[in-house]
Amino acid sequence: xxDLTAQGxxxxxxxxxxxxxEAQARVRARYRAEARFRAYGILALAVxxxxxxxxxxxxxxxxxxxxxxxxFTTEVVVDRAKIDPEGKGDADTLRAGDYTAIAxxxxxxxxxxxxxxxxxxxxxxxxxxxxxxxLREAVVADPSLVGQKIPARFKFSDEADIYLKGTGTTVRSIxxxxxxxxxxxxxxxxxxxxxxxxxxxxxxxxxxxxxARADALTALADNRAARxxxxxxxxxxxxxxxxxxxxxxxxxxxxxxxxxxxxRLIAINGGVVKAEKITPTSIVGKAIxxxxxxxxxxxxxxxxxxxETPEADRNINDRQVTFLxxxxxxxxxxxxxxxxxxxxxxxxxxxxxxxxxxxxxxILTLLVTIGLCLPIGVLAAVYLEEFAPxxxxxxxxxxxxxxLAAVPSIxxxxxxxxxxxNFFGMPRSAPLVGGLVLALLVLPTIIxxxxxxxxxxxxxxxxxxxxxxxxxxxxxxxxxxxxxxxxIMTGTIxxxxxxxxxxxxxxxxxxxxxxxxxxxxxxxxxTVLPVQIFLWSDLPEPAFQAKTxxxxxxxxxxxxxxxxxxxxxxxxxxxxx
Amino acid sequence: MDMRPLPIETMHSxxxxxxxxxxxxxxxxxxxVFYGEKHALKSVNVDIPEKSVTAFIGPSGxxxxxxxxxxxxxxxxxxxxxxxxxxxxxGQNIYDPKLDPVQLRARVGMVxxxxxxxxxxxxxxxxxxxxxxxxxRTKAELDHIVExxxxxxxxxxxxxxxxxxxxxxxSGGQQQRLCIARTIAINPEVIxxxxxCSALDPIATARVEELISELRQNFTxxxxxxxxxxAARVSQQTAFFHLGNLVEVGSTSTMFTNPTDKRTQDYxxxxxx
Numbered sequence: 001x002x003d004l005t006a007q008g009x010x011x012x013x014x015x016x017x018x019x020x021x022e023a024q025a026r027v028r029a030r031y032r033a034e035a036r037f038r039a040y041g042i043l044a045l046a047v048x049x050x051x052x053x054x055x056x057x058x059x060x061x062x063x064x065x066x067x068x069x070x071x072f073t074t075e076v077v078v079d080r081a082k083i084d085p086e087g088k089g090d091a092d093t094l095r096a097g098d099y100t101a102i103a104x105x106x107x108x109x110x111x112x113x114x115x116x117x118x119x120x121x122x123x124x125x126x127x128x129x130x131x132x133x134x135l136r137e138a139v140v141a142d143p144s145l146v147g148q149k150i151p152a153r154f155k156f157s158d159e160a161d162i163y164l165k166g167t168g169t170t171v172r173s174i175x176x177x178x179x180x181x182x183x184x185x186x187x188x189x190x191x192x193x194x195x196x197x198x199x200x201x202x203x204x205x206x207x208x209x210x211x212a213r214a215d216a217l218t219a220l221a222d223n224r225a226a227r228x229x230x231x232x233x234x235x236x237x238x239x240x241x242x243x244x245x246x247x248x249x250x251x252x253x254x255x256x257x258x259x260x261x262x263x264r265l266i267a268i269n270g271g272v273v274k275a276e277k278i279t280p281t282s283i284v285g286k287a288i289x290x291x292x293x294x295x296x297x298x299x300x301x302x303x304x305x306x307x308e309t310p311e312a313d314r315n316i317n318d319r320q321v322t323f324l325x326x327x328x329x330x331x332x333x334x335x336x337x338x339x340x341x342x343x344x345x346x347x348x349x350x351x352x353x354x355x356x357x358x359x360x361x362x363i364l365t366l367l368v369t370i371g372l373c374l375p376i377g378v379l380a381a382v383y384l385e386e387f388a389p390x391x392x393x394x395x396x397x398x399x400x401x402x403x404l405a406a407v408p409s410i411x412x413x414x415x416x417x418x419x420x421x422n423f424f425g426m427p428r429s430a431p432l433v434g435g436l437v438l439a440l441l442v443l444p445t446i447i448x449x450x451x452x453x454x455x456x457x458x459x460x461x462x463x464x465x466x467x468x469x470x471x472x473x474x475x476x477x478x479x480x481x482x483x484x485x486x487x488i489m490t491g492t493i494x495x496x497x498x499x500x501x502x503x504x505x506x507x508x509x510x511x512x513x514x515x516x517x518x519x520x521x522x523x524x525x526x527t528v529l530p531v532q533i534f535l536w537s538d539l540p541e542p543a544f545q546a547k548t549x550x551x552x553x554x555x556x557x558x559x560x561x562x563x564x565x566x567x568x569x570x571x572x573x574x575x576x577x
Numbered sequence: 578m579d580m581r582p583l584p585i586e587t588m589h590s591x592x593x594x595x596x597x598x599x600x601x602x603x604x605x606x607x608x609x610v611f612y613g614e615k616h617a618l619k620s621v622n623v624d625i626p627e628k629s630v631t632a633f634i635g636p637s638g639x640x641x642x643x644x645x646x647x648x649x650x651x652x653x654x655x656x657x658x659x660x661x662x663x664x665x666x667x668g669q670n671i672y673d674p675k676l677d678p679v680q681l682r683a684r685v686g687m688v689x690x691x692x693x694x695x696x697x698x699x700x701x702x703x704x705x706x707x708x709x710x711x712x713x714r715t716k717a718e719l720d721h722i723v724e725x726x727x728x729x730x731x732x733x734x735x736x737x738x739x740x741x742x743x744x745x746x747x748s749g750g751q752q753q754r755l756c757i758a759r760t761i762a763i764n765p766e767v768i769x770x771x772x773x774c775s776a777l778d779p780i781a782t783a784r785v786e787e788l789i790s791e792l793r794q795n796f797t798x799x800x801x802x803x804x805x806x807x808a809a810r811v812s813q814q815t816a817f818f819h820l821g822n823l824v825e826v827g828s829t830s831t832m833f834t835n836p837t838d839k840r841t842q843d844y845x846x847x848x849x850x
Contacts, residue, residue, distance in 0.1 A: 458693075460693035463651070463654075463689055464693040464695060464756070465695075465705075466651065467651070467686060467688075467760070468683070468686060468687075468705070468762075469679055469683030469710060469763060470679070470705075470709055471679045472654075483696065
């Protein structure tokens with residue numbers, strides 16, 4: 001049995017030859033294969049990283065503005081007549097006061113001279129419907145402010161905010177030096193005459209714009225025709241294009257500005273006039289901000305202002321842009337980090353909508369989930385792994401647990417609807433029910449992770465404990481379970497992160513409702529972060545896009561924190577043996 | 578197949594032990610072990626004397642470890658294992674349904690092949706057994722148990738300055754002596770050792786062997802070993818297992834100089850194994 005030949009290998013078997021050309025080719029092929037494999041790996045990693053960076057950049061880029069808001073800053077006198085005319089001074093009265101009126105009065109002071117009802121309405125619409133909230137909170141917190149002059153900041157509406165965030169329009173201001181401008185009136189209809197052909201460039205620009213519009217319409221019509229549209233259906237488009245071309249080619253020098261061309265305004269004598277008709281030497285328009293006088297304006301003291309984006313393509317009209325530009329020029333516009341986003345619930349007004357409701361809803365839901373999942377999951381895993389007899393019944397249970405982990409989450413939602421809401425009659429939209437449903441969803445994950453962690457504990461530890469007279473339960477609870485805990489924790493936190501991001505099952509149990517109030521308990525109506533994101537992403541107001549992205553950042557932040565906690569726990573409790 | 582009960586040689590090679598008549602500590606009669614369909618141990622009959630070292634030798638898979646694990650019912654943890662026959666310690670049947678296997682394991686300690694200290698401090702490793710069996714009332718008593726166990730295992734001087742460091746940070750030999758200290762901390766009557774030196778270097782092995790010889794004064798020791806030199810060095814009795822049969826058992830000196838069975842002779846002389 002032990003007859004080893006001591007001659008250094010067998011003569012009849014082939015020996016490895018490294019010097020031959022074939023062998024060297026084989027070595028080169030092996031090196032190439034290795035290099036290729038490494039290149040594939042790097043490529044896969046690069047593609048993944050690129051997508052991740054793209055995703056994060058997009059979310060962060062869109063979301064960061066969602067955390068900020070623009071406000072109108074000024075100093076106001078907290079007028080007792082407006083908020084507490086009877087002088088009661090108690091919190092309820094102060095809370096019920098009309099702080100919006102104070103905000104509007106302050107705005108009217110900042111843009112003086114607006115008299116027409118229409119203009120006043122448009123000016124007031126720049127403020128959010130919750131513009132007075134911050135002041136209200138301050139006054140309720142400190143009633144001594146009533147009657148005093150204090151600095152205040154009033155939140156702008158979402159349209160004004162979007163304009164101020166720079167996505168509204170480009171404003172181009174040209175200081176004219178070519179002539180003396182003479183306005184005919186200080187308000188309403190104003191005609192401004194200039195000596196030189198100061199507006200010739202503008203007329204030419206408008207004509208060029210008309211041609212561009214006509215070309216675009218023709219191209220659109222051609223495109224549709226190429227796709228099989230009937231000439232009749234395109235007649236309107238083509239007619240409009242022909243009309244525009246006619247205006248472009250006409251030698252007439254008077255042009256009418258409409259809401260589809262860039263807006264032109266004249267800032268003169270402290271006022272602003274929006275142009276409606278323009279010739280090289282005159283402008284006819286309406287005053288937005290009244291002029292101080294009809295005196296001649298010297299060259300260089302007046303400007304032509306162009307709002308590049310046509311009025312029809314904006315959410316905010318020329319008059320509102322003018323008001324905002326005026327406030328900006330006076331330094332009364334402030335961009336600030338909006339804590340309100342974290343301290344208020346949902347709202348129909350994007351600038352007032354916050355995620356606290358969803359965040360608290362998520363936390364309450366996850367508390368229920370972890371409170372159920374951790375003990376049940378870990379004990380189930382311990383029983384199955386350590387105590388259960390290995391027979392067909394436990395085998396079936398094991399297979400089913402693995403299958404449950406793959407069941408689509410919406411099915412758990414329907415189960416929750418049928419069992420918890422319809423059979424047990426639990427409240428709709430409640431974190432309690434949400435937590436129960438998510439617990440069903442996460443339980444298989446935790447059981448599987450816990451069993452894997454228990455399996456990874458070397459049997460020598462069990463034997464060591466049993467060998468000195470520990471019972472099986474003592475061996476498991478004193479030695480095996482503590483060693484498996486980092487793995488169990490990691491599995492649990494990953495399961496919780498999964499639950500945190502889950503939307504579908506919660507839709508089924510009514511957590512998709514519009515809920516303004518922050519939930520105070522497990523049975524209050526609530527929503528959760530991913531559902532809030534889903535709800536906001538569906539809303540038509542453009543300002544909700546930023547809010548959606550901001551909520552995604554918060555959700556990702558919470559997920560990163562949870563995963564970080566998982567890594568930290570694993571590192572902290574990891575034991576070597 | 579050899580089925581007759583084998584008489585135990587009561588004469589010891591060691592004059593110290595031979596001075597007193599050796600009392601039988603462990604008795605096995607017609608012990609069979611099955612792992613599912615496999616008949617792993619076939620009708621083993623043996624008497625193991627008190628306060629001496631008995632070595633089980635034999636080639637791999639011969640059933641010596643299986644028999645060792647029957648003596649503290651560690652085979653109970655293997656679902657497919659089935660044990661028949663009678664094993665008595667001090668005349669008490671250890672497979673009696675009324676006997677608690679956990680209490681049995683407190684009386685019959687075990688040291689394993691691979692050192693397996695708990696991933697806890699050295700102190701906690703020793704203190705765990707006394708703690709679950711309630712062997713002390715005060716912290717001072719526990720400290721005493723820990724210190725004396727470590728002293729008996731010859732480890733105290735080496736670890737006294739780092740008693741709160743992790744037991745897994747010790748060297749292999751120290752870990753195995755820690756495991757022995759952990760076992761003697763609950764003061765068992767019998768100590769089973771399953772190839773305790775197979776993972777150790779020769780110097781650590783020598784220290785453990787020395788320790789085994791010292792422990793013989795107070796404990797009945799049964800050791801499974803692959804090394805016949807080790808069996809010759811530390812044991813007073815040797816039992817030779819082959820293919821699930823207990824081939825021969827007798828005093829170590831007789832076994833190694835004048836074996837009665839041809840298989841024993843072949844194994845001892847290195848003809849197979």
